[in-house]
Amino acid sequence: MTASTLHLPTDFETYSEARRAGFLRMKALKEAGARVVGIFCTFVPTELIYAAGALPVGLCAYSEEPIAAAEADLPRNLCPLIKASYGFARSDTCPYFYFSDFVVGETTCDGKKKMFELLGRYKETYVMQLPHRRDDAALAFWREQILAFQRKLEDFYGISISEAEIRTAIRRKNRERRALKAFLELGKLNPAPMSGYEMGTRLDAGSFSFDLEGRCREIETRTAQVRAAWECGKTSRRRPRLLVTGCPNAGVREKILRTVEELGADVVAFDTCNGIREKLLPVDEENPDVYDALARKYLDIHCSVMSPNDGRLADLGQMLEEYAVDGVLEIVLQSCHTYAVESFWIRQFVEARGRSYLNLETDYSQADTGQLTTRLAAFLETME
Amino acid sequence: MMDEYIGIDLGSTAAKVVVLRGKELVERFVLPTGWSSRRTAEEIACRLAQSGHSLGPGRKVVATGYGRQSVDFADRSVTEITCHGRGGRYLMGRDCTVVDIGGQDTKVITVERGTASSFLMNDKCSAGTGKFLEIMANRLAVDLPELFTLAAAGKPLAISSVCTVFAESEVVGHIGAGARREDIAAGVVESVVQKVAGLCTRHGLGQTVALTGGLCDSSYLVERLSQKLGRPVCAHPLGRYAGALGAALIAREKLATSEGKRDA
Structure with a gap:
């Protein structure tokens, strides 16, 4: 199999370029008095952060660089995402962590849960207790956790959050979900209209824009462009179509996703938390109880920390058909027990x-x- | 003259080369890989020329193995996983599970409908590979065939570490405690067998299991692995050449001229 370089659009920014470009935007926002809340996971209802007039910023780290600093306190045999996120904080090298007024953790996996205890030494860390199943008791408990998080935001900023503000935030976030979902669903087109490497990068990089509506417009424009180009038949090819599943992949995007596409495959679908998983289900705007609506939506994210997690298989089954997938590439980050077992x-x-x-x-x-x-080359050879 | 198909398997320890003329195996040889795979590739070209298989029209080359990119005269490169699958299938004459214990990695390959359909490879670690045996043989001051002869006469001592470096210190500990060399050798082989069997169980095995790679010449290892897996493990005399054979077969299938196809 002969490798070829990916063709990327001229305005393409890599993830690390976008992350760096966001530093100055964030600094300007802070100087103008913006409220900023750091988060680590899609389980945190960002609607409440927006309703508090604050901006959420993702602090999950995807770089190897801060890991050595983290290993001064954390075991080596731990997930790299957890170590990198902590390492940035410990070495004070992440401007987003620095600019966060406080950070919100969640009891998703054991590694993160215990890391947050140590993280509290560097920045106020509020932890949401996520139940790991989806029955009525769990739903009621999670609804209480969402209320408690609202009280935390109110106390911290000395404000009160109205139901109307939450409803506005729900509509804004649902629009973002729809835009990102439509972008990701371009992968259903056959042959693939664009590289999955570009798709994933744009999605992750967009989180550093801090302008929700601007981001939606940008993604909607790109979606329309790609669709139009595809309909003109500018991009026709027949290559194996891959679905990527498992752990967040931004930290291994170059060595896995870029490589596999350069070897001759198209990554068309992402069943991951930085892919379509959280975008599948919107928050129910009709539900008279906003907290119930938020609790139901966020409890129904099909992450491997939940048990049982049959919903992930159901989503996967549907995606295999809708995206005409030839092969599934599962990426498990070292020591991620829940994905490894699942x-x-x-x-x-x-x-x-x-x-x-x-x-x-x-x-x-x-x-x-x-x-x-x-391995990737051999995997593609099995599909020839 | 009938077209020839050359398969080159440039592994981490040894380079294996076969030449097929149509369907007939007309040449095969092994060279140590040495420090430069590019240099080894040049040597292979020389050897081929000397034995009357000069590169050029009428000869197609497929390279495989970790040094496959260094064979710049190859018409195509294919991974060792696909090639071992194809070669193992050819030697067995039917679909099978191919277990390849290589110099730096071990793989279990399921072959269905004549070709590799899925596989599992050990992690980036030399435990359970040829490299492990090489390091331990070195420590016991014997070569590989001697290691197997010693092992056959020994009662395996426990070597439980999953890391080659730590396992070596375990061996040093056994030597220091005055253990019999035969027992240490048996322990060393047992450790590899256990790791390979673990990989096999994890991936799942078919009815026929074929061992390929340089170690399939050791009847003792084959016997131990058969026992551990609870089913016969077949080791073909040409098992060492499975990767190179697979490469040559792929050359014949994918690169043959219409003339060549008629001959084959």
Whole structure:
């Protein structure tokens, strides 16, 4: 198999370029008096942060650089995302962490939950207690947690948040979900209209714009452009179509997603938290109880920390068909127990549907680049 | 003259080369890889020329193995996973599970409808690979065939570390405690067998299991692995060449001229 370089649009910004470009925007916003709340996970209802007149900023880290600093306090044998996020805080090298008024953690996985205890030494850390199942008791408990988070925001900023403000935030966020979902669903077009590497990068990079409506417009424009170009037949090719699932992949995008596309595949679908997973279900705008509406939406994110997590298989099954997927690439970050164990069901499910499956366990280092490239090339050869 | 298909498997330890003339295997040889795979590739070209298989029209080359990109005269490169699958299938004459214990990695490959359909590879670690045996043989001051002979006469001592570097200190500990060399050797082989069997169980095995790679010449290792897996493991005399054979077969299938196809 011969590798070829990806063709990217001229205005393409890599994730790290976009992240850096956001620093100055964030600094200007802070100087103008903006409220900023740091978050780590899609389970945190950002509607409440917007309703508090604040901006959420994602603090999950995707770079190898701060890991050494983190390993002074954390075990080496821990997820790289957790170590990198903590390392940035400990070494005071992440402007977004620095500019956050306080940060919100959640009890998703054990590694993060315990890391947040240490993180509190560097910045006020508020933790939402996420239940790990989806019955009525869990829903009632999670609704209480959402109310408590609202009280936290009110106390911290000395404000009171009205229901009308929450409803406005719900509509704004739902629009963003619709825009991002429509963009991701471009992957259903066959042949693929654009590179999955570009798609994923744009999605993650957009979170550093801090302008919700601006971001929506940008994504909607790009969606229209890509669709128009595809309809003119500018991009026609027949390559294996891959669905990426598992852990957040921004930290391994270069060595896995870019590589596999350069080897000759198209990444068309993302069943990940930085992909379509959180975008599938909007918050119910008709529900008279806004807290119930938020609780239901956020409890129904099909992350592997939930048990059981059959919803993920149902989503996956639908995506295999709708995106005409040939192979599933599951990325598990080192020491992510919930995704590593759940991959048993994913492999079984995917193979039973006649698709190829490859599981890659990796971290943010470059140590396994050669081995990963060989596995990816062999994976594509099995689909020839 | 009938077209020839050359398969080159440039592994981390050894380079394996086969030449197929139509369907017939007319040449094969092994060279140590040495420090430069580019240099090894040049040596291979020389050897081929000397034995009457000069590169050029009528000869198609597929390279595989970790050094496959260094074979700049190859018409195509294919991963060792696909090539071992194809070569193992060819040697067995039917679909099978190919277990390849390589110099730096070990893979379990499911072959269905003649070609590799799924695979599992060990992590970036030399435990359970040829490299592990090489390091331990070195420590015991024997070569690989001697290591297997010793092991066959020993009672395995526990070597439980999953890391080659730590396992080596375990071996040093056994040496220091005055253990018999045979027992240490048996422990070393057992450790590899256990790791390979673990990988096999994780991936799942078919009815027929074929061992390929340089270690399939050791009847002792084959016997231990068969016992551990609870089913016969077949080791073909040409098992070492499975990757190169697979590469040559792919050359014949994908790169043959219409004339060549008629001959084959």
